[in-house]
Amino acid sequence: MKALTTLRSVVRGPVHLPGDPGFEAARRPWNLAVEQPVAAVVEAADADDVAALVRHARSTGLGIATQPNGHGATGRTEGTILLRTARLDTLRIDAAAGRAHIGAGVPSGRLQAAAAPYGLTGLPGSSPVVSVAGVALGGGLSWFGRAYGWVADGVTAFDVVDADGRQRHVTAGTDPELFWALRGGGGDFAVVTALELALHRAPHLYGGRVLWAAEHAPDVLDAYRRITAAAPDELTVWLDLLHFPGADPMIAVDATYLGDTIRARALLSPLDELPRPLSDGRRTMSVAELGTITAEPTDPGAGMSRAELLTGLDDVAAKTLLADPIAPLLSVQIRHLGGALAGPSDSPHGPLTEPYALYLFGIPSDPATARAVADRQRAFADTLPVSGRKPVTFLNPAETMADAVPPAALTRLRAIKHRRDPHNVFRSNFPVLL
Template sequence: MTSSASPATSHPHAALRTAVRGRVWLPGDADFDEARLPWNRAVDQPAAAVVEAANADDVAALIRYAGDHGATVATQPNGHGATGRTQDAIVLRTGPLDSITIDPAARRAVIGAGVRSGALQAAAAEHGLTALPGSSPVVSVTGVVLGGGLSWFGRAFGWVADSVTAFDVVDAQGRPQHVTAGSDPELFWALRGGGGDYAVVTAVELTLHDAPEVFGGRVLWAGEHTAAVVAAYRSLTADAPDELTAWLSLAQFPGSDAVVAIDVTYLGDETRARALLAGLDDLPAPVADSRRTMTVAELGNITAEPTDPAAGLSRTELLTALDDDAVATLLAKPVAPLVAVQVRHLGGALGRRSDSPHGRLTEPYAVYLFGLPLGPDVTAAVTARQAELAAALPTSGRKPVTFLAPHETLADALDEASIARLRALKADRDPRGVLRSNFPVR
């Protein structure tokens, strides 16, 4: 199948139209420039061609084509983590690989590479189960897994990748494989947080977790109460059980007054949750409070992140502490020119052993700094403020792979031993460089 645009038969990759069953876009096609765009519109993403795989066989056919023609394949379900490192590459869209199979008795799910978090949550919720979702329901689960993955329930169950039990992949030679810890321990290790540079994942098998009751929501206050809310947040997270997760957000949208919010989830009943959160009731009256008992299919509504493609500039750091000096740094200036400064409580199971490229996440908090690229001057101001905060806060010098910014590399997230191990695997499995991830290991 082809796009409805012009044939572009003279293009070097015109043969893709017959090599795969899915849609193909080539430069010169009327809708090529739209097809090559990533979800994050702030990233300029060049491409030699765009292929939307109809199924796993298409993925294998494309990789064999790339190997035969000296081309490179960059896989991208939708492009939340796009970096623009796709020059001269064929961008592979895996969105149509969206099957979901749930085995409730075994608490197991097998999902296609294009499945979005919200869709998996909806399927799991029907059985009183949950995967490990983050704040957005529209990110691909596979993309999160390949970066390790932080979630609402990471404090209870660890990295998202820790719940993976198997992968279906196509290797750099175009051969399908089923990968487990027993069948290919090195590749299994790498795909659970080392990025997608070593094989193209077409399906993931993962363990689901019991979630018979979940309480969650957002409490929002006017910005004048920020100092009091931050103090309450520090107290709340000082001794929170692993089942409770709380995120603090300082926000100021263009043209609006500053606000402060605490977003929470609790794996348990409302009575116990409200008892744990009682300290928030001593604060000034909030502007809004959406906390309630909910299904795990509704978790994506808590932070109300955009679900349509948009432009954004982000930077994330891991904090070694949220002490008095860190709080003073966060509150010393207005949020603007940033739109949001979010602090996420980590710890719990994330700090325990993990046989993954990142390993244990020992830092107790992460801070996410987000702004909008509203013209050159604003963009410069946003990146400057992000750098200023990163330099002043007590950061550890590393960060989660899924939160890397486009200008960063895997070395900003992983230690030297993991990088060396991943590079050796890349050299062994893909010596010609047929595959290129968002953050190439070499």
């Protein structure tokens, strides 16, 4: 197809076509359990490359699926050009203004490392390798969401390429409609090449993981419920049921506190009343070290996830959670929400009023295991008090935007998609038209 064979004359960045030595690696998503068929892969050198590619795609009837490194991939890419934005990696910190200008390919960990020397922080999640732009486009949950809300709430501007191939600077004042859609509505409306994000003061941070044998799970869960019932917005606490291959089941509590160590230890004191843990990694730390708490993999791998939002964690829910072993799942995580996340938010998702998030993860090592993982995930969802909604960044490949954003917001997003991209040039991981 001529539209593909001429790509190397359109952009300056690397182009990978089927049959090229690097094509298979270039098209591979982060989740290796997802098959991602594409017609070509383009690694944009800069925003000019993105604009040239969009104009070429529109004129030839091709679609573009944009990914920095493939997190959140769903495989809905048949016949598209996969646009990799990892090379758009500029990062500038304006400490005086409390702002960061972040290229679309910049990972969260790099932003944290750059902001930390100024006593500032972004709104990082559990993984340091996920792009800031990708998280913001999905709304974005963070360690500090209870204090500051969605990641998207802190975005003050986007640099984009629209469906006509024009480079634009989008703010709430210059284009309120597109600005609203991009702050949590996904990548269906434009290619984001950079964004401006508000930073927050973080002169002190205390956090880490405490790990016990699974036999102590009832007591740990009780302590977790007591802590989260009275937690100030600066404190975030997650609970993890863990069962790794070749190891005994365990239970962990992960915590961060934006404040001094003495106050943090007092807020977490119910943990000190429990049996001696296997390990206790709590300490004063830098915001650049947040990725060490859960120690999530920093290399691609296969996985199956399912997320739900819990309407509560009462005695019945707690008993249900611990009723049976989690196997074949590797982890069952409960994240405490609330705080600023439940407050006003001019984003497609809106306020996150459910007090907890549930995240279920397993590895589909073979078809039988994949079915068992899905069955176990379904069993948790069927027996725990779930609302039926979930954050965009927690959606799995079998789900759609309708599973995340409210119906009125989805209707509005679809209308914006029809107006801004009538030829469907942009194909996000979770298309709003599905």
